[in-house]
Amino acid sequence: MSAVDLPFDDDAMLAGLRPWIECESPTWDAAAVSRMMDLAARDLSAIGATVETVPGTKGFGTSIRATFPHADQGQPGILVSGHLDTVHPIGTLEKLPFRVQDGKAWGPGIMDMKGGNYVFLEAMRQIARAGLTTPLPVTFLFTPDEEVGTPATRSLIEDAARGQHAVLLPEPASPDGGAVIGRYAIARFNLLTEGRPSHAGWALKDGRSAIAAMARRILEIEAMTTEDCTFSVGVVHAGQWVNCVPSECRAEVLSMAKTQSDLDRGVAALTALQGEENGVDFTITRGVTRPVWEPQPGTMALLDVARGLAAQIGFDLPAGSAGGGSDGNFTGAMGVPTLDSIGVRGRGLHTLDEHIEVASLTERARLAAGLLTQIR
Known part of the structure; x- marks a missing residue:
């Protein structure tokens, strides 16, 4: 039996996925994310994986690394890299409960990216049940901090990816259903305005509002946006206190740049704004940055395999570079063949309308099983 013909079932996958969706895991709640990791570890162990829990650092939750039995375990193989943190705070289930209707399924994190992660787990389950083997050893790595730029686990991901034949990321499919074979740079910046406090009622003119200064700076910064570099x-x-002129204001900027030169120009333009103006100091500190990942021959070879499988399954698989950022920025920039956004189809990620197309569960599980059994 070909892996793409394995007996995947949408209803069964929804039943298995539901506990993942109802285990809320916002990035900044380390305990919640760690509970989600424990749930995923249980499901991975149940299908024969050996699961290692990696302690969290920098205030984030744990990670898990799962390896599957293989004669060549420890040799270069396939890394499935995903994150189990979401942008949705605890309590989002009250507004966005798990539900299925009209061929769609809703829930916090179902598209980004618990659905795709679960699909790959189900692919490994069905491969084992059918008595099939993967040509290469397979490792799953689930991390807790992708939604804030992966400040704690970048080295963990890079170490896991180094030397692998392929890295597969079940991030949600692009709006056209396509895969991602390169990503633009994503840079974060911390802004600080420092003014002078005063009583807002009887000594307003003595103060220098950090909020007012930041508001002007925000307009100035966002006006710098171009097609190639956004802010x-x-x-x-x-x-x-509303009766106090605020002496400090902090803000965070996200910048997308299509090329390294676009990023360099953007960084230079932004940092040039620093300094004192009208009694308010303005300081910019650079945060985490996802490097530019440009398509490379190894990635294009993975895409060829994926497109062949998609044709067998019955759908087209367009591909291209994209913004948005993912941990594929890191592995792709390392030169490791990386295929990104091969997870479920859907809409509304990061919103209270986040949902997936139920039929994409089987479609992408077949793609996952084919990749895992054909990449050599």
Whole structure:
């Protein structure tokens, strides 16, 4: 039996996936993410994997690394790399409960990226049940901090990927159903304005508002956006008392750049804004950065295999470079053949309408099983 013909069942996968979705795992709640890791570890162990829990660092949850029995275990093989943290805070299930209707399934993190991770687990389950073997040893690595730029586990991912024949990332499929074979750089920056406090009622003119200064800076920064390098301020923290002129304001910027030169120009333009203006100091600190990943021959060879499998299954698999950022930035930039966004189809990731197309569970499980049994 060919791996693409294995008996995958959408309803069975939904039943297995539901506990994952109902185990909320926002990045900043280390205990919640670790509970999700324990759940995934249980399911991986149940299909024959040996699971190692990697302690969390920098305040984040644990990671898990699962290896499957193989005659060549320890030799270069296939790394399935995914994250089990989500952007949805605890309590999101009240607004976005797991539900299935009209060929779609909703829930926090179901598209990004618990659905894709579960599909690959199910692929390994069905491969084992059918008595098939993968030509190469397979390792799963699930990490807890991707949604905030992978500040704690980048080295873990890079160490796991180094020397592998292939890295597969079940991130959600692109809007056209396609895979990702390269990614733009994603850089984060921390902004700080420091003004002068005063009483807002009777000494307003004596103060220098850090909030007002930050507001002007935000408009200035976002106006620097071009097609090749974007800037978006997504977090602002300031103020405690409305009757006090705020002396400090912090914000976070996300920048996307298509090439390294675009990123370099963007960084230079942003950092040039630093300094003092009207009694308010403005400081920019660079945070975590996902490097540019450009398509390479090894990745294109993986894409050829995937497209051949997709044709057998009955769908097209377009591909291209994309923004958004993923841990594929790291493995692809290392030169390891990497195929990204081969997870489930859906819409609304990072929103209260996050959902997947149920039929894509079987479609992508067949693709996963084919890749795992054909990559050599």
